[in-house]
Amino acid sequence: MRIGLDMMGGDYAPVEAVKGVKLFLDTVAADAHLVLIGDEAALAPLLSEAQLDQSKYSVVHSSQVIGMNEHPTKALKEKQHSSISIGFHLLQSGKIDAFISAGNTGAMMVGTFYSIKAIEGVQxxxxxxxxxxxDGSLGLLLDVGINADCKAENLLQFAILGSLYSRHILNVSNPTxxxxxxxxxxxxxxxxAQATYPLLKEHPELNFIGNVEGRDVLTGKADVIVCEGFTGNVVLKMAESLHDIAVQRNINDEYMDRFNFQSYxxxxxxxxxxxxxxGHGISKDTAFKNMIVLAQQMIETKLLEKIRESFVK
Amino acid sequence: MRIGLDMMGGDYAPVEAVKGVKLFLDTVAADAHLVLIGDEAALAPLLSEAQLDQSKYSVVHSSQVIGMNEHPTKALKEKQHSSISIGFHLLQSGKIDAFISAGNTGAMMVGTFYSIKAIEGVQxxxxxxxxxxxDGSLGLLLDVGINADCKAENLLQFAILGSLYSRHILNVSNPTxxxxxxxxxxxxxxxxAQATYPLLKEHPELNFIGNVEGRDVLTGKADVIVCEGFTGNVVLKMAESLHDIAVQRNINDEYMDRFNFQSYxxxxxxxxxxxxxxGHGISKDTAFKNMIVLAQQMIETKLLEKIRESFVK
Known part of the structure; x- marks a missing residue:
């Protein structure tokens, strides 16, 4: 298993990316070999200082970086030697099995759609x-922003994708x-919503429990909550702001601490x-580590094969 | 100025409604005469016990109540002697200048649209x-639920209505x-949102500052935030749940306390x-008092005339 990591993406790269790699290698039992994509000259001293097991990673040099505010399509086209472009090239050609970046989100989305495409049947x-x-557990909300306008069929598919993710990655046995x-x-x-309800209700593979409201998002009424990406993005960003509020108001509460989305x-x-x-642009070591863990889980659980099987039917 | 109050509406009526009336009369300097609409037999002992200044109110008897879960249109049609039906009749015929109820929200909406109609030009x-x-202040978010599907023109009108409300009722001089x-x-x-942006940008009477995101809702980036009623309702109910969370987590914080929407x-x-x-179904005395205060403000500031002028142009 080879996991590719963009070492140049995010506000605190490459320092925090290297720290994240170290945290992963030091704390997680892993068969994964990490492919670190980034500027060799910038990475060398950091990697050397981190004293990592050299058998666990290799470095692929990239001479360019796509900035956080560059135009995604333009940047991908013009910066073929950027860490994101190289990452997708390695992924497409099968040289890595997963690709992670906390860099330019738009470029990551465009790169994903251009290089590896959707699973057949996924609209x-x-x-x-x-x-x-x-209650201490994690729910799942989707879509949170890339599909601002949706049809009912899209939401049905989000429900299927979310259920599979909840089951195999979050270990919820029969996610509601x-x-x-x-x-x-x-x-x-x-x-x-009116058009979506009957589709969810009638789908044999979903454990659909009906409508949930804004007040139910944080209380755990459903394991998977589906909506179009406009509302989902507003909900996500509002939830993110609760962490800032807790900090600003000096509220010390374990639950409020969990709105620090960076940690996920x-x-x-x-x-x-x-x-x-x-990843989020503000990703630090824990975030990088968790992303590598997630990539490993997605590969180990064969999540994508399960999604494929579900959509072949 | 005569303000009509449905004494039978809400989960804690009529007891809390009477308490709210007392709170209003005891603490607010008011020229308003209150018209209390409700079951005389139920109200008499409560009003007597409250020892109110009898010159400040009169009672209009209603023999029926529309329950919180009754079908709005059906209930209004079949219960002509309900407090809500009588309230709208008094409002329509000019015997009261404002009508307040914490009862069946649907019946209140239907009653409003059937009896007093929209201001000319308001879609x-x-x-x-x-x-x-x-920062301690109050922003305004609209629509929060009665217009789940909207056109850009509707959002433009919400922005105008919200700005006038913010200026005249919340005393924000040039609301963003x-x-x-x-x-x-x-x-x-x-x-x-893409279609709405230029309409807001080009409108001469709006102090439009651009897009705000979910993270900006609670931080006060804009005095008036507009959206369709689906997203707005989700945001409102999620904000309401913060109060429950603070209670459940035993978080004692002045800002978190302010998510007790009942108090507004x-x-x-x-x-x-x-x-x-x-009003909210769970309205208690403070909520009833505040609704009477708001009715008085709306009349005193001539808010509706200002809205009319704005839409005549």
């Missing part, structure tokens, strides 16, 4: 967020699925043919 | 919520308006020709 790949819940809505009863909501690592692009994980 | 009346902000969106730059977002009273239906205020 819209999606990104999700873990939701810290009051809720439709984010503005009322509890069937028939409530906007046109999209990154989000996989669900529904594409190989594991791609996109 | 979709709207409801809003105050947003407790970190933000479009709730999933990115900062113009051009981001779903189709609705109710929401006016903005864009209709007379003041109608809808």
């Amino acid at each position: 819209r790949p999606t990104i999700s967020t873990p939701v810290p819940r009051l 699925v809720g439709l984010l809505n503005i009322g509890e009863e069937e028939g409530k909501g906007n046109l999209l 690592g990154g989000t996989p692009v669900l529904g594409v043919s190989k594991p791609v994980i996109i | 979709r009346p709207t409801i809003s919520t105050p947003v407790p902000r970190l 308006v933000g479009l709730l969106n999933i990115g900062e730059e113009e051009g981001k977002g779903n189709l609705l 009273g109710g929401t006016p239906v903005l864009g209709v020709s007379k003041p109608v205020i809808i």
